[in-house]
Amino acid sequence: MVYPFICFYLLLLDGFKLTQQEIQSYSFSQNPLHLKKSSSSSTGNDKTVTISVMEGDSVALNTGVTEILTDDLILWTFRLYNSETRIAEIYKQISSIYDKENNVRFRDRLLIDEQTGSLTITNINKLHSGLYKVQIISGDVKHKSFSVAVYGLLTVPVISDSPRNLSISERSSQQNCSLVCSAVNVGHVTLSWYRGHSLLSSISVSDLSSSLSLPLEIECLDDSYSCAVSYSFTNQTKHLNITDLCQTCSGASQHLFLTPLIIVAVLLLLLLVVIAGVVFKFCHCKNYKRTKQEAQTTEEEVDYTDATFATHSAMDMETNGEHQTEYSRVVLK
DSSP: HHHHHHHHHHHHTTTTTOHHHHHHHHOOOOOOOOOOEEOOOOOOOOEOOOOOOTTTEOOOOOOOOOOOOOTTTEEEEEEEEEEEEEEEEETTTTTEOOOOOOOGGGGEEEEEEEOOOEEOOOOGGGGOOOOEEEEEEEEEEEEEEEEEEEEEEOOEEEEOOOOOOHHHHHHOOOOOEEEEEEEEEOOOOEEEEEOOOOOEEEEEEOOOOOEEEEEESSSSTTTEEEEEEESSSEEEEEOOOOOSSOHHHHHHHHHHHHHHHHHHHHHHHHHHHHHHHHHHHHHHHHHHHHHHHHHHHHHHHHOOOOOOOOOOGGEEEEETTTEEEOOOOOOOO
């Protein structure tokens, strides 16, 4: 009579007791939500996976298990400030979520896959940053860790003209365009200027900053410039549209194109003036030499002779009124 009773009692206990290996793996404290890992042998290595995510997103922590057997135990814990808290588990193919009482940070945010034991955290925020560990007991013991870092939402950066105060003379002589890119309420970010895919300049901040600014000076404005504020895993980019902040590159190109033409035209005009002066000087000198040569030739061709006047008869003289013409022969010697 006693023997059947003992067998029935042992059969009832079999559905509730843990294996000896499970008992050695964890010893629970008085608070059922907290546990302390004890020393035990393990065939699996503790691999830590780093995950970065923004507030409001969901993150899935995968166990790598394809099937959970009846006697398998999958235990999820969250570690923060040297305190390790049990948040979910699957044992005897029964899943449990611990998001009540003292663990309200995970309330209505945890989902556990009953087929794989993977844990999903929905609508995550910065309070969920920390180290997540999973212990998989299925014949042997495997450990896996996830370091989750939750970042604040990124806002699109703002591009404006530089707030520098320039005098009238400085503005008239200013050739470059001064811009500034700003991002507010950011931390652990990098602010960068790009032209196309080429990085022009960047600045990084590790702590939370109320405002982060990065200036840029360019000769002219086109739509290939952009400013980006980024984490290591995502970014927000603002493309610089053609506005009235600066002179457009088309106008600057036209100005740069016309300037050499004007210079060439002036040089050609000066060259024509020089050529005209040289031609005028050459012609003037040539005419002067020709006139001088003709004068010398005329002087050399003059023949001098002595004139002999002889008395003529009346027939060789013609009288016409008051005037009288006398003819004489000139004998050249």
